[in-house]
Structures are given as C-alpha cells and as structure tokens.
Amino acid sequence: METLPRETIVDVLENKLREEILTGSHPAGSYLPPERELADGYGVTRTTLKHAFGRLVQSGLLETRHGVGTRVRDFVRLGGADLLPMLVRHSPEWMGEIFEVRRSVGALIAERAAMKATAEQRQELRALLAAVREAESGGDVQLADIEVHRALARATGNRVYTLLTNTLFNAYLPMRQHLVGPFLDPDEAHGRLEPVVSAVGAGDAKAAHEAADAYLASTERIMLDGLGIA
Incomplete structure (x- = not known):
C-alpha cells in the first residue's frame, strides 16, 4: 500500500x-x-x-x-511553458488553450515527420501504434498513445518539436485521469491514430497533416467533454 x-x-x-x-x-x-x-x-x-x-x-x-x-x-x-502544469492544476480552463496549441503543433509535427522520418523511425512508430491496441486499461492506452506522439516529434529531426511535445504532455498530465475518455477502448484509440502513422510511413506529408488534425480534433472534443469544458 x-x-x-x-x-x-x-x-x-x-x-x-x-x-x-x-x-x-x-x-x-x-x-x-x-x-x-x-x-x-x-x-x-x-x-x-x-x-x-x-x-x-x-x-x-x-x-x-x-x-x-x-x-x-x-x-x-x-513566464515559460514550465508553468503550465501548475496553472492547469489551478484552473482546468487552461486546457482549452493548451489543446489549441496541441492541435496546430501536432498537425505540423506529423507533416514534418512524414517528410523526415527514417525507415527505423517508421518501424518504431508502427510498433508503438501496435502497443496502443495491446494496452489493457484506459490509462495504459493513454500512455501508449503519448509515446506515439513523442516518436512522431523525434521523427521530425527537430529537437525543439520533441521538447514542445513533452511540454504539452507535462501540462495536462496532472489532469490525466479526467482525460482518459478517448482511450477507454484500445481498438478505437488505435483506429483514430492509425491513419496518422500510416501517412507518415508512406511519406505523405499532406495526408499526415490532415490525419493528425482530424485525430487531435476528435480526441480534444472527448477530453474537453470529460472536463466539462465547452
């Protein structure tokens, strides 16, 4: 205990x-x-x-x-983005602004990853995507999903994207248990993210951007509903 x-x-x-x-x-x-x-x-x-x-x-x-x-x-x-976890704990209303940045940055990261990813990184993304479906609990699915996004950021070849991704995740991790909605069903979570990984694997930057935008928009709606934020 x-x-x-x-x-x-x-x-x-x-x-x-x-x-x-x-x-x-x-x-x-x-x-x-x-x-x-x-x-x-x-x-x-x-x-x-x-x-x-x-x-x-x-x-x-x-x-x-x-x-x-x-x-x-x-x-x-x-102040810097390192203040965000504290601000989110103080007021969940910060989440709406965090998700706005998450969506724009995340779509750009997917686009850049499609252009820059190596064969090894594409293989890693497929393995991490499979781990999303294999995870058992909603919390485990959520963490597996996060690792896919960290790998997408690394695949851009730009370390600043990796740090930005980490910053955004760190910002909402204090509220993680309230944001588990999109990850309760492993198959559905896998299905939402699969088009992003497939487009990156195919090197199709436009499709990767569009797939990431759709993924981020759909999961954002579910998570904000879980927080009771319109």
Missing part, C-alpha cells in the same frame, strides 16, 4: 500564497507586505515563510531582491 504524502506547514503556506497570486489577490508587479507582517498574519515563523517564498521563486511566481522586497512576477508576460 502506498503511503500518502503528509503536508507540512510550508506546503500549506506555499499553496495558500500560490492561490492568492493566481487569483489576483496579490497582483502581478505588486510587492508583498514585509516578511514579519506576513508571517504574523499567517501565524507562521519567518523561517517557514522564507521556505515558502523560495519554492514560489523557483516556480516563477515571485522574485526577491535583497533590501527591496518580494514582488509578484508577471508570469503570463515573462
């Missing part, structure tokens, strides 16, 4: 401050009150507060200047 994690006071304070930042209680660009005032207000020690600040600085929500204070970072303007 897996031991459940125990929240520390630093965890609780970090979550509280993060929620206040993301909901605008502490607006971007504003300075937080002095540490002593904040610590007293939350009923914690300054050491606990400093630990929570350190985590939020590392996550990109705060920036601290010695002798000046701690300011809320304008994370939407200055």
Whole structure:
C-alpha cells in the first residue's frame, strides 16, 4: 500500500500564497507586505515563510531582491511553458488553450515527420501504434498513445518539436485521469491514430497533416467533454 504524502506547514503556506497570486489577490508587479507582517498574519515563523517564498521563486511566481522586497512576477508576460502544469492544476480552463496549441503543433509535427522520418523511425512508430491496441486499461492506452506522439516529434529531426511535445504532455498530465475518455477502448484509440502513422510511413506529408488534425480534433472534443469544458 502506498503511503500518502503528509503536508507540512510550508506546503500549506506555499499553496495558500500560490492561490492568492493566481487569483489576483496579490497582483502581478505588486510587492508583498514585509516578511514579519506576513508571517504574523499567517501565524507562521519567518523561517517557514522564507521556505515558502523560495519554492514560489523557483516556480516563477515571485522574485526577491535583497533590501527591496518580494514582488509578484508577471508570469503570463515573462513566464515559460514550465508553468503550465501548475496553472492547469489551478484552473482546468487552461486546457482549452493548451489543446489549441496541441492541435496546430501536432498537425505540423506529423507533416514534418512524414517528410523526415527514417525507415527505423517508421518501424518504431508502427510498433508503438501496435502497443496502443495491446494496452489493457484506459490509462495504459493513454500512455501508449503519448509515446506515439513523442516518436512522431523525434521523427521530425527537430529537437525543439520533441521538447514542445513533452511540454504539452507535462501540462495536462496532472489532469490525466479526467482525460482518459478517448482511450477507454484500445481498438478505437488505435483506429483514430492509425491513419496518422500510416501517412507518415508512406511519406505523405499532406495526408499526415490532415490525419493528425482530424485525430487531435476528435480526441480534444472527448477530453474537453470529460472536463466539462465547452
């Protein structure tokens, strides 16, 4: 049996401050009150507060200047895609925007993969596609499907596409259990993805783009329905 994690006071304070930042209680660009005032207000020690600040600085929500204070970072303007998993956990509404990027980037990746894939990469894609049908649970099918997309990105020969693919998957993995709808039936999941792999295998860039767009659009609708997002 897996031991459940125990929240520390630093965890609780970090979550509280993060929620206040993301909901605008502490607006971007504003300075937080002095540490002593904040610590007293939350009923914690300054050491606990400093630990929570350190985590939020590392996550990109705060920036601290010695002798000046701690300011809320304008994370939407200055932040990177590494913030997406945290933002999705805060508000599933981010998923709609993530899926918009997923669809446009995914179709382009399939097109480039059809143009660039080696014989070995095409063989790998067929093997990974077969693993989608062989997976047993919805979660396993979902993970097998992800590996096909990672392989498509690698087949473009452009490592940035691979990193973008990983970033998008990392963004919605925190919500993965709510996005399993398209993967509950292994045969159906295989059937949706097969035209993409076949077009890439045939080196048909136009067909690969169209097949990927159709796949991404259909799975997006199912997943957003699962989240209750129109």
